[in-house]
Amino acid sequence: MDMNTIEAVVPTTDPADWREGDAWLAGGTMLFSYGSAVLKRLLDLGSAGWPAIKVGPEGIELAATATIAELYALPDQPVVREYAVKEYGWPGLDLVRPCCDSFVASFKVWNMSTVGGNLCTSLPAGPMISLCAGLDGTATILGPGGSSRTVPVAEFVVGDGRNVLAPGELLRSIHLPASALASKAAFRRLSLSNLGRSGVLLIGRLGGPNAGEKALVLTITAATRRPVQLRFTAGDLPDASQLAAAIDDAVPEALYHDDIHGLPEWRRDMTYRLAEEIRAELLDPPNEGGAEAAVSGDFWPPQRPARKEA
Ligand SMILES: Cc1cc2nc3c(=O)[nH]c(=O)nc-3n(C[C@H](O)[C@H](O)[C@H](O)COP(=O)(O)OP(=O)(O)OC[C@H]3O[C@@H](n4cnc5c(N)ncnc54)[C@H](O)[C@@H]3O)c2cc1C
Numbered sequence: 001m002d003m004n005t006i007e008a009v010v011p012t013t014d015p016a017d018w019r020e021g022d023a024w025l026a027g028g029t030m031l032f033s034y035g036s037a038v039l040k041r042l043l044d045l046g047s048a049g050w051p052a053i054k055v056g057p058e059g060i061e062l063a064a065t066a067t068i069a070e071l072y073a074l075p076d077q078p079v080v081r082e083y084a085v086k087e088y089g090w091p092g093l094d095l096v097r098p099c100c101d102s103f104v105a106s107f108k109v110w111n112m113s114t115v116g117g118n119l120c121t122s123l124p125a126g127p128m129i130s131l132c133a134g135l136d137g138t139a140t141i142l143g144p145g146g147s148s149r150t151v152p153v154a155e156f157v158v159g160d161g162r163n164v165l166a167p168g169e170l171l172r173s174i175h176l177p178a179s180a181l182a183s184k185a186a187f188r189r190l191s192l193s194n195l196g197r198s199g200v201l202l203i204g205r206l207g208g209p210n211a212g213e214k215a216l217v218l219t220i221t222a223a224t225r226r227p228v229q230l231r232f233t234a235g236d237l238p239d240a241s242q243l244a245a246a247i248d249d250a251v252p253e254a255l256y257h258d259d260i261h262g263l264p265e266w267r268r269d270m271t272y273r274l275a276e277e278i279r280a281e282l283l284d285p286p287n288e289g290g291a292e293a294a295v296s297g298d299f300w301p302p303q304r305p306a307r308k309e310a
Contacts, residue, residue, distance in 0.1 A: 003032070007040050011047045015144040018043060018168035026065060026117035029109045045116075050173070055084055059178040062132075064116025064171045071115060071128075072100040090181035092135055095203060098187045099131035104197050116171045119156060122163045124257045125198040129157055130221040133229065134203030136180040144168040153227075160225045160257065180217075183207025186281045188274040189222070192262055198222040199262030200270040204278035208234060216282060218275055220247075223267035224255045243279050244272055 009025070010017060021040035025031060031042070050063035052070045055077075062071065074080055075093055084090045102125075103109060118128035119139065132139075137153040143166070153174060157163050165171065186204040191197060201222035208215040216232040230246050232238055238246060251271070256264035 003035055003039060005037060005039055006042060009042045009044050011044045013045055013048045013050075013170065015142050015168050015170045016146070018144055018170075020167070022168075024120070024170060026114040026120075027067065027109075027112035029113040030117060030121045045114075055080055057088065057178060058175075059181060060084075060176040062115050062137075062174045062176065064114060064119075064173055066115045067111060068100050068103060068105065068109070068113055068115070068118075068128075069111045071096060072110075084181070088178060088182065090178070092176075092181035092183055092185050092205065095131055095134060095185050095187055098189070099127045099134075102127035102130070102189055102198050102201060104195065115174060119153065119174070120163060120165065120171055122157045122159075122161050124160055124225055125201070125222045125261065126157070127198065127201070129153065129227060130198075130201045130203060130219070132174050132176065133157075133221060133227040134185075134205065134217075134219040135176045136217070137174045137176050139174050140172045141165065142170045142172050148172075154219065154229045157226045162226075179208070180205060183217075184282060186278045188277055190270050190274065197261045200267055200274060202271065202274045202278055204275075204282050206282040216279070218243075218278060220251065220271055220275070223257060223262075223271045224251060225257050226255070228255070237283055238279065240276055240279065243275055247272060247275060 021038065022043050023031060023036070023039050025042040025044045025046070045065050048063070048065050050065050052063050052066035053074055054061040074096055080093070084093060105113075115128045115132070118126045119132065122129070132153040138150050139153050139156050141149050141151060143149070151164055155164065183205040184207060188200075188202045189198055190200045192199055199222060203219045203221075205217045206214055214234045214237065216237055218230040220228040228250050230250055251268075253264070253268070256267045258264045
């Protein structure tokens with residue numbers, strides 16, 4: 001799309017350069033497809049030169065400019081296979097590919113769009129939001145006055161297309177902590193059509209900062225306008241009815257998203273269903289050897305309920 005109000009494209013990563021009418025430009029897949037009639041300058045992050053992904057004992061550091069293609073390649077990197085999988089044992093890494101696959105992604109979106117651009121677009125169906133919130137990611141945000149602050153990714157998005165960034169603030173990176181990567185993970189996603197945008201995406205994790213600890217974290221995304229996280233301590237793990245009651249408390253009706261990709265009633269019903277599947281998979285596996293795969297990209301296109309006549 002032509003953006004004929006644009007007067008300049010400025011290569012910079014310095015929030016001090018930002019002024020009214022500017023937008024940060026990452027992969028451009030949202031900016032150039034939705035367009036704008038008001039933007040005057042694009043502050044181009046393309047020459048940032050930030051290392052896309054850093055892996056260490058503390059966890060994984062994703063630059064905001066890391067592309068979906070780079071992230072998808074992560075589990076195959078020799079350093080990751082050698083250290084992250086063999087030495088640290090990070091089953092949480094198994095979430096990376098199902099989340100990347102949850103994009104309705106053309107070649108362009110896959111290769112150009114960025115982790116940071118996805119968080120900052122802040123759509124309910126943002127799969128990088130699901131991944132980073134599900135793994136207890138922390139976002140580092142740079143401000144125009146040289147300031148820096150951190151925000152849990154689960155709190156970064158506050159509504160459909162809305163986030164905590166103040167004008168001019170730049171999302172720099174996302175830290176995924178080793179403690180979350182070390183926990184056992186379960187993934188469920190539903191869409192109304194086989195290659196459709198996510199209508200419900202839930203991630204469960206079982207584990208804790210201390211070895212052997214069994215805390216349960218459930219992150220609800222796509223069904224809701226913003227991520228919702230439920231946490232249960234090792235001594236307080238829920239049965240099916242307790243989990244349903246916790247969802248009742250945490251997700252008011254108005255928080256279920258409503259758009260062409262799913263009615264709120266369907267998203268709500270599927271949230272309860274998938275949450276219970278995750279709870280059962282993580283807490284009541286049939287037996288240790290024969291349990292279902294911990295991560296499954298389970299598409300189950302149900303009949304779309306008829307919309308009520310106005
Ligand atoms: C065919 C198609 C399919 C798509 N499918 C999906 C989908 O399934 N789910 C989904 O969520 N989205 C989808 N999108 C929307 C969009 O492509 C993605 O959200 C993408 O991840 C945006 O990343 P980007 O790097 O291209 O962002 P850009 O287009 O470069 O930027 C998006 C917004 O974020 C801001 N921004 C970018 N980076 C930063 C930063 N580091 N700090 C502060 N602000 C920043 C920009 O100023 C802009 O407002 C789709 C788009 C297309 C065209």
